[in-house]
Amino acid sequence: MSPTPAVPGGKRPTLADVAARADVSVALVSVVMRGAKGAGAATRERVLRAAKEIGYRPDSRARLLRSSRSRLLGVQFELQQPFHTDLVERLYSAAEPAGYQIALGAVAPSRSERQAVEALLADRCEALILLGPQVPAARLAELAAQLPVVSVARRLRPPPSGVDVVRTADDEGARQAVDHLVALGHRDIAHIDGGRAPGAADRRRGYRTAMNRQGLGEHAQVLPGGSTEEDGAAAARALLDADRRPTAVLAFNDLCATGVLDTLLRARVPVPDEISVIGFDDTRLARLAHVDLTTVRQDIAHLAQLTVGRAVARLEGEAPSEGPGQEIVVEPHLVTRGTTAAPPAT
Amino acid sequence: MSPTPAVPGGKRPTLADVAARADVSVALVSVVMRGAKGAGAATRERVLRAAKEIGYRPDSRARLLRSSRSRLLGVQFELQQPFHTDLVERLYSAAEPAGYQIALGAVAPSRSERQAVEALLADRCEALILLGPQVPAARLAELAAQLPVVSVARRLRPPPSGVDVVRTADDEGARQAVDHLVALGHRDIAHIDGGRAPGAADRRRGYRTAMNRQGLGEHAQVLPGGSTEEDGAAAARALLDADRRPTAVLAFNDLCATGVLDTLLRARVPVPDEISVIGFDDTRLARLAHVDLTTVRQDIAHLAQLTVGRAVARLEGEAPSEGPGQEIVVEPHLVTRGTTAAPPAT
DNA sequence: TTCCGGAACTAGAACGTTCTAGTCACCGGA
DNA sequence: TCCGGTGACTAGAACGTTCTAGTTCCGGAA
Numbered sequence: 001m002s003p004t005p006a007v008p009g010g011k012r013p014t015l016a017d018v019a020a021r022a023d024v025s026v027a028l029v030s031v032v033m034r035g036a037k038g039a040g041a042a043t044r045e046r047v048l049r050a051a052k053e054i055g056y057r058p059d060s061r062a063r064l065l066r067s068s069r070s071r072l073l074g075v076q077f078e079l080q081q082p083f084h085t086d087l088v089e090r091l092y093s094a095a096e097p098a099g100y101q102i103a104l105g106a107v108a109p110s111r112s113e114r115q116a117v118e119a120l121l122a123d124r125c126e127a128l129i130l131l132g133p134q135v136p137a138a139r140l141a142e143l144a145a146q147l148p149v150v151s152v153a154r155r156l157r158p159p160p161s162g163v164d165v166v167r168t169a170d171d172e173g174a175r176q177a178v179d180h181l182v183a184l185g186h187r188d189i190a191h192i193d194g195g196r197a198p199g200a201a202d203r204r205r206g207y208r209t210a211m212n213r214q215g216l217g218e219h220a221q222v223l224p225g226g227s228t229e230e231d232g233a234a235a236a237r238a239l240l241d242a243d244r245r246p247t248a249v250l251a252f253n254d255l256c257a258t259g260v261l262d263t264l265l266r267a268r269v270p271v272p273d274e275i276s277v278i279g280f281d282d283t284r285l286a287r288l289a290h291v292d293l294t295t296v297r298q299d300i301a302h303l304a305q306l307t308v309g310r311a312v313a314r315l316e317g318e319a320p321s322e323g324p325g326q327e328i329v330v331e332p333h334l335v336t337r338g339t340t341a342a343p344p345a346t
Numbered sequence: 347m348s349p350t351p352a353v354p355g356g357k358r359p360t361l362a363d364v365a366a367r368a369d370v371s372v373a374l375v376s377v378v379m380r381g382a383k384g385a386g387a388a389t390r391e392r393v394l395r396a397a398k399e400i401g402y403r404p405d406s407r408a409r410l411l412r413s414s415r416s417r418l419l420g421v422q423f424e425l426q427q428p429f430h431t432d433l434v435e436r437l438y439s440a441a442e443p444a445g446y447q448i449a450l451g452a453v454a455p456s457r458s459e460r461q462a463v464e465a466l467l468a469d470r471c472e473a474l475i476l477l478g479p480q481v482p483a484a485r486l487a488e489l490a491a492q493l494p495v496v497s498v499a500r501r502l503r504p505p506p507s508g509v510d511v512v513r514t515a516d517d518e519g520a521r522q523a524v525d526h527l528v529a530l531g532h533r534d535i536a537h538i539d540g541g542r543a544p545g546a547a548d549r550r551r552g553y554r555t556a557m558n559r560q561g562l563g564e565h566a567q568v569l570p571g572g573s574t575e576e577d578g579a580a581a582a583r584a585l586l587d588a589d590r591r592p593t594a595v596l597a598f599n600d601l602c603a604t605g606v607l608d609t610l611l612r613a614r615v616p617v618p619d620e621i622s623v624i625g626f627d628d629t630r631l632a633r634l635a636h637v638d639l640t641t642v643r644q645d646i647a648h649l650a651q652l653t654v655g656r657a658v659a660r661l662e663g664e665a666p667s668e669g670p671g672q673e674i675v676v677e678p679h680l681v682t683r684g685t686t687a688a689p690p691a692t
Numbered sequence: 693t694t695c696c697g698g699a700a701c702t703a704g705a706a707c708g709t710t711c712t713a714g715t716c717a718c719c720g721g722a
Numbered sequence: 723t724c725c726g727g728t729g730a731c732t733a734g735a736a737c738g739t740t741c742t743a744g745t746t747c748c749g750g751a752a
Binding site for chain 2: 730731734738
């Protein structure tokens with residue numbers, strides 16, 4: 001039924017084993033395995049059968065070693081960021097039709113960006129896709145000298161040569177959030193920022209600009225925050241202790257917003273009746289029905305498409321690794337859910 | 347400052363390039379790069395400098411191709427399962443001190459377990475670590491004939507030869523949950539099951555046994571559910587429509603429990619005052635302070651340790667791939683948070 | 693009949709490492 | 723003086739593929 005997996009000497013079968021069994025040359029087996037043309041129908045059949053019988057599996061290491069192209073895109077992502085895992089999922093879908101594979105390099109508290117990238121490079125991937133990289137721009141430029149690099153969700157101004165940037169218009173997202181709140185009647189709108197996280201500066205700037213444009217410059221208030229729930233919770237506590245409580249809060253991202261919601265809930269401050277809250281990213285978290293967070297949506301599928309597109313364009317001709325970095329900006333849009341409403345009547 | 351990254355012919359530098367520059371043999375450069383002994387201090391220094399100057403990076407493909415050992419553990423995980431990403435993080439930490447690397451194979455709606463495993467095998471990893479695999483046991487046995495396989499969180503009875511199982515005592519977890527609820531005074535305790543998800547059968551059985559042992563057999567009620575929030579939400583709706591509402595619900599996992607909470611919240615059924623809810627896994631989600639879910643904790647760090655331990659034991663001597671599969675069971679323990687309390691007075 | 697073209701197939705050299713089996717120089721002891 | 727040992731270093735063969743440059747065979751055109 002299933003292929004006889006018993007390998008002769010405990011070693012995994014190779015092309016040579018298949019060749020011996022099918023009584024053809026190694027080269028021809030290679031041809032058949034790749035599905036290339038140059039083999040007769042009958043032989044092809046025989047080779048495939050032999051391969052199946054001994055449980056042959058191509059060795060991608062050897063394969064990649066030999067062929068000049070590896071057709072491998074290295075993706076650095078943060079294991080615990082829902083935004084990243086969503087993106088990775090889409091990257092798989094986007095890479096396949098283009099004929100590329102994805103190699104994952106995870107970043108976690110116990111594993112630095114440097115480690116992840118080193119591993120990916122050692123794996124010989126042809127291009128690097130970095131999700132929200134935190135390393136200095138100089139380092140990116142250094143990498144770009146060796147292979148195409150796409151920075152996702154992290155703005156670089158200007159992009160170093162060889163580094164393309166694919167990102168959402170963070171400032172525009174913040175503007176939409178502010179405008180939505182103002183339209184609801186809010187004036188005291190605070191922003192909990194993301195510190196040094198990628199995108200934080202733009203969102204902060206977008207918030208400030210939007211407030212000014214609305215003539216609410218004096219009501220602007222930026223609280224130090226971060227990208228985790230704890231950051232949001234801490235900022236919210238500070239907020240509650242403040243002299244003048246805002247009636248609405250724009251958090252750096254969904255996770256941060258969740259922290260805010262939590263603190264408010266515990267303090268028995270009704271949301272959105274007393275305070276409205278907006279997140280950013282529209283991760284699964286925000287959609288959880290009992291979080292039901294109004295948030296600024298990033299179009300993840302589109303970002304993934306564009307990212308793979310850039311990497312592939314670089315790889316297939318067009319300015320392989322040189323050339324000025326392009327910047328592709330995707331528009332976000334606000335998703336209105338249950339955490340925003342008109343401010344309480346004074 | 348930084349290594350001159352400009353590669354001569356656009357090709358990445360190899361051992362030979364370093365050797366030429368340092369005026370030594372290729373073999374010696376290999377020795378130095380591996381940090382093996384057999385090179386003089388002065389030469390070592392010179393070689394390292396040369397390598398740095400031309401930006402040499404070892405090619406892990408070639409390296410692994412040549413050496414019999416790849417020291418690579420293939421990990422199949424589900425991109426969107428917080429339980430899995432938590433586990434992966436710990437697997438990194440556990441593998442490093444043992445001298446092994448981790449290769450990731452992601453499973454997502456657009457990427458099947460088969461695809462993930464094929465990719466890992468092609469990458470030549472020495473053992474397979476499968477997180478909550480859904481494939482039939484026969485398939486696992488087939489894989490185990492080729493290399494050690496560890497199934498995490500999925501029980502196999504009996505484990506096929508060559509397949510080790512590392513899991514939490516799901517039935518015991520369910521028992522703890524039931525006992526906790528009974529101690530609080532509950533009698534009508536329902537269970538929303540996980541369908542065909544790994545572990546679901548055990549949790550269901552554990553629930554039933556515990557109910558019987560408490561003399562509450564007739565109050566037992568299992569509702570079809572699943573591992574997602576929607577599954578939980580749907581089951582909760584069914585629950586509310588039922589003739590006799592339970593006063594407590596044990597959900598298959600945290601995500602499912604979140605769905606339950608949501609539905610209850612929307613229906614204005616206060617938790618835990620009217621209905622208590624318990625989850626399973628103790629993922630980040632449960633700890634989010636405004637979810638604050640009472641749940642059954644799986645000791646993820648420990649599971650990861652044991653998993654790597656099994657794989658390494660198989661690889662380094664002890665019954666390389668043959669031998670009956672071992673089963674290692676870790677005890678769970680209940681974490682009491684805010685979603686459980688005494689039932690309402692009748 | 694000869695010759696050409698193409699399809700089917702093969703031998704052998706890469707690819708960038710590591711590993712085995714050396715060679716060579718030097719030192720200490722008899 | 724010679725011997726054996728040791729540390730530094732090297733040549734060349736693997737590893738499992740793919741690629742290049744063939745060779746062989748056959749059918750059809752001239």
